[in-house]
Amino acid sequence: QVQLQESGPGLVKPSETLSLTCTVSGASISSGDYYWTWNRQPPGEGLEWIGYVHYSGSTYYNPSLKSRVTISLDTSKNQFSLKLSSVTAADTAVYYCARRSETGRVWFDPWGQGALVTVSS
Amino acid sequence: QSALTQPRSVSGSPGQPVTISCSGTSSDVGGYSHVSWYQKHPGKAPKLLIYAVTKRPSGVPDRFSGSKSGNTASLTISGLQAEDEGDYYCCSYGGNYIHVVFGGGTKVTVL
Numbered sequence: 001q002v003q004l005q006e007s008g009p010g011l012v013k014p015s016e017t018l019s020l021t022c023t024v025s026g027a028s029i030s031s032g033d034y035y036w037t038w039n040r041q042p043p044g045e046g047l048e049w050i051g052y053v054h055y056s057g058s059t060y061y062n063p064s065l066k067s068r069v070t071i072s073l074d075t076s077k078n079q080f081s082l083k084l085s086s087v088t089a090a091d092t093a094v095y096y097c098a099r100r101s102e103t104g105r106v107w108f109d110p111w112g113q114g115a116l117v118t119v120s121s
Numbered sequence: 122q123s124a125l126t127q128p129r130s131v132s133g134s135p136g137q138p139v140t141i142s143c144s145g146t147s148s149d150v151g152g153y154s155h156v157s158w159y160q161k162h163p164g165k166a167p168k169l170l171i172y173a174v175t176k177r178p179s180g181v182p183d184r185f186s187g188s189k190s191g192n193t194a195s196l197t198i199s200g201l202q203a204e205d206e207g208d209y210y211c212c213s214y215g216g217n218y219i220h221v222v223f224g225g226g227t228k229v230t231v232l
Contacts, residue, residue, distance in 0.1 A: 039223075047159075047167070047210050049221035060220050096166065106155035106214040106221065107172035114166060 002026040004097050006115035012091075013121050018084040020115060022097030023077070030055055030075040035100035037108060038071060038082045040093040048093075052100055053080055087119045124222035125150065125211055132230040133201045141227045143194040143211030149222050151192035155214035158187055158196045161226075162207045170209075171196060198229070206231045 008020035022036070029036055037052040051061035053071045061069050070083040084091060094116050098108040126144040133139040143150065143158075150156055158171040169178055171187035174194065184199040194213070198205055211224040 046225035047212075047223040049219075049223065052220075062221075063219060098167075101172070105173065106153075106212075107157040107169060108159070108167075108212070109169040109172075109178065111166040111168075 002099065002110055004099065004110060004112035006095060006097050006112045008115060008117070010116055010118060012087055012117060012119050014088055014119055015086055018082070018087050018091060018117055018119070020082045020095055020097075020117070021079050022081070022112060023079050024099075025078070027099075028075075029073055029078055029080060033102040035060075036071070036073065036080040037098045037100045038095060039098060039108070039111075040095045041114075042090070042093040047096075050082065050084075050095075054103075089119050091117070092119045093117060124215065124219070125213060125224035127209075127211060127224040127227045129225075130228040130230065132232055134232045135202060136200050139198050139201055139229065141196045141209055141211075141229070143196070143213075143224050145192050145194070145213055145222070147192055149192075149213040149215040149219075150189065150194050152216070153214045154189075156187065156189055156194040157212045158185075158194075159210045159212065160205075160207055161210065167210065201229075201231055203231050205229060 003025045005023045012018045035052040038050040053059045068085045094114040096114045098111040156174045159167040161167045174189045175187045209227045215222040
C-alpha cells in the first residue's frame with residue numbers, strides 16, 4: 001500500500017526558509033496521474049491547502065502562499081519537497097504530505113502522519 | 122477564516138445519527154461534484170471517509186454517508202459509535218484559481 005512520511009527540521013527561524021521532504025513508498029511518484037500535495041494545519045485551526053506538483057512536473061499553489069512556495073519532485077529518491085520562504089510565526093503548523101487523485105477527481109489519500117514545524121527565534 | 126463553513130462541534134449519544142454541514146458557494150461546493158470528507162484523530166493522519174460527494178472508499182463503515190444540496194454538503198453518521206469521536210473536515214475543489222478549499226473542522230463528541 002502507498003505510504004507517505006514527512007521529514008525535516010522542527011524549528012525554523014523567522015525570515016528563513018522552511019524545507020520539508022515527503023518520502024513515498026509503495027508507488028512511484030513519476031508514474032500515474034497523481035498530484036503530490038502539501039497541506040498544513042496551524043494550531044487550533046483548520047486545514048489549509050498549500051499546493052501540489054503533478055507527476056509531469058506541473059505545479060499548482062494556493063494563491064495566498066504562491067509568492068513564497070516551491071514544491072518539487074525528486075524522482076531518483078521517490079520524494080517530493082516543500083520550500084516556504086520568509087517564514088513568520090503564522091507559518092507554525094503541522095505540515096502534511098498527501099497524494100491527490102487523478103485529473104478530474106479531487107480527493108486526498110493517503111496522508112502522511114504530519115510534521116510539526118515551529119517558527120521561532 | 123476557512124473557505125468552507127462547518128459547525129465547530131456536534132454531539133450525540135451512541136447509536137444516534139449526527140449530521141455535519143459544510144457550506145460553500147457556487148464557486149466550490151455548489152459548482153463541482155468534488156466534495157470529500159476526512160476524519161482526524163489527535164496525532165494521527167487524516168483519513169479519507171467520503172469522496173466525490175457520496176462515494177465511500179473500501180474499508181469505511183457504511184454508517185458514514187455524504188450528500189450535497191446546492192452550496193451545502195453534508196456528512197451523516199447514521200449510528201454514532203465511540204470510535205467516531207474526533208475532528209471532521211470537508212474539502213472541495215475550488216476552480217482553477219484556488220483549486221482546493223477546506224472547512225474549519227467539526228469536533229464530534231460521543232456523549
